[in-house]
Amino acid sequence: MRIGELSNRTGVSHRLLRYYEEQGLLTADRTGGGFREYGPDTPTVVRQIRALLTAGLPTRVIRDILPCAHGPAPELESHPDMLAVLRHELGAVEARLECLAETRDILACYLAATEARGASEPVRSTNAGR
Incomplete structure (x- = not known):
């Protein structure tokens, strides 16, 4: 074909x-x-x-x-070399997941702190994110 x-x-x-x-x-x-x-x-x-x-x-x-x-x-x-490769790739994915979880936790802390501070301060205009 x-x-x-x-x-x-x-x-x-x-x-x-x-x-x-x-x-x-x-x-x-x-x-x-x-x-x-x-x-x-x-x-x-x-x-x-x-x-x-x-x-x-x-x-x-x-x-x-x-x-x-x-x-x-x-x-x-099932082949020993292939199983080793799959285990290695799975380990790499798990390491990336741990890194992403850490990144998520840090961003969540920044968000929570920023929201808490924003609730106690008057609203002001900013150019953040531009």
């Missing part, structure tokens, strides 16, 4: 499909006219890529674990 049909079947733009190919996530043969020709299983691979991206995995990681993916969900074969 050509890129247009693959795009229609998956809802993924031509540009994004070409990007996946550049990243080594998809492969395509070339016709005599230079058109990309994708295999019949490529829509499933695209769905796997989309699901793994939604899980927060970067394309460099997806490229490594995609051979272990089966089905559109996808289900991943």
